[in-house]
Amino acid sequence: MDSIIHYASWFLLSTGAFFCAVGGLGILRLPDFYSRQHAAGITDTLGSSLVLIGLMLQSGLSLNAAKLAMILLFLISTSPVATHAIAQAAKQSGLKPKVSAEEDEA
């Protein structure tokens, strides 16, 4: 049983780290602000959740697991709101998404 939990948490931690890194690559490589938001979304919710759940499996039923659950709750409730607010502010200020491939980096 212990080894199953161990491997599960190993799997979650490494996939979480992988998704974080992919999102990081995305925020660097994608062409404009609105598509970069997509990449930020992956790391902020999926990547973080996987890493935190992986850590929770490591700590078993303890105060640490409860704290990690709180962090997870805060993270998945705040970061989409923050990204939403950024996108909205960008839209209100008149930032246009790039639609064609010809327009190069500004």
Add this chain to the structure above:
Amino acid sequence: MSEALGLYNYWIAIFLMMVGFYNVIARGNLVKKLVGLSIFQTSVFLLYITMGKVSGGTAPIAGAGFDTFSNPLPHVLILTAIVVGIATTAVGLALVVRINEHYGSIEEDELIAQEEGS
């Protein structure tokens, strides 16, 4: 080589201090000066905390199974210094706001020009 491995933390603190110092004396913009001052401050914090670290030690909170702790004294000094630092920065920023209201600028050379012109 072992010198470099043992001292690099201090050198980086000194480098950050130089960056902050340069910003304070070279920049004409008052907000930039305050940013430089806060970088300077944090570099001093880094120096103190570096000195308090004991290798193999852990955070100075007693717990079962830990017997080597880092030095708590620098932590105490820096903890209060951070809060005092933000309070003094706030006073500086308040002065900047008032200067801007009076002169309409926060660039040092423009302020001096206005003072000499009047």
Add this chain to the structure above:
Amino acid sequence: MSQFIDMILLAFLIVVAVAVTRTLNLFATAVLTGVYSLLMACIFTVLDAVDVAFTEAAVGAGISTVLFLATLSLTTQREKAHHHYNWGALATALLTGGALVYGTFDMPHFGDPNAPIHQHVAPHYIDVSPTEIGVPNMVTSVLASYRGYDTLGETSVIFTACMAVLLLLQRERRGGASSALEGPTDEQSMQHAMILRVQSKIFIPLILLFALYVQFHGDYGPGGGFQAGVIFAAGIILYALVNGLEKARAIIPPNILHGLVAFGLLLYAGTGLASLFMDGNFLQYRALAHEATHGEHLGILLIELGVGITVATVMTSIFFSFSGRGRS
């Protein structure tokens, strides 16, 4: 391992510091200063200074960034370009840095357990304080008990700084300029902020609750009055950011706020006086109760509460005076 992580973070830190210096956009400078503080807090955690990291994250990345941004919204967002380096300043900085680097060659190496700093009073604090004071967190016992005088002094510095800011910014400006937080309040923008409003309605009580946890759990883990005060103020600042300054001022009227600034400091000094009248020295908490550790607990609880109240109200009133100032 920890040394390796330390090196990577320090490299990030240098990059950010240089970028802060080079950019002329003051807004980007303020944002990058926030990143700088977050990185610094991570480094403090790696170097075992969890209490300091706590404070640096809350103060440097939170309150400091907010204050810089508030100042920029009142002044200007671009720095005047200078097309030449200031060679004199560069030479002065390099000379000072060179002298200091020369000085480091006599310093004990990083992490050396035999360094002079670890020989003086620190072993006493580490060995004795958990039993003598009865508090597992050594930083709290040194801060509140052994060095209570220092902390009293620092709390009064914060109090004085708050007075200075209030004196500078409190007087009303002539002409009704609008403050940065009183944006357009028409139907559409209210609709736009809906998600933020609903989310913060759930979130702010949790922040305040967490601040209280940090305040009273400071004896057993990282935390204490300074950190809790800043987090509490951050909760109120979030409320003001989302709902506007007027509503925040309606919740905490300025006269109560300013009264509490003084009350916290008085609570601290009053605890000291109480121990003086109960046959102890100033701030010698063991005089407060029949049993020594019991008295220490009571004293630390009271003065941490005083520090917490002062810090929270000072940060809140500094923020209110900055954001209540009309734009020029």
Add this chain to the structure above:
Amino acid sequence: MFVAAMIGVLVTMLLALIRALLGPTVYDRILAVNMFGTKTVLFISVLGYLMGRPEFLDLALVYVLINFIGTIAILKFVRFGPVEAS
């Protein structure tokens, strides 16, 4: 195992930092800084386990709060003019 997670988090921090330095618009910077903040939360959590003393998760909680407040403050205080490359 924790090392793998730590490397992933550090790489992500580096990439977000580069985007925050490059810009080009203000919003790219804010997005990258926000993402950098959430990665520091993960960094602190993983670091505790890596160093064998995971009880300091309160710290990570503070980072979540401060990061959110910082982002909202940045958005509220920027004067939303026409978008310029900054």
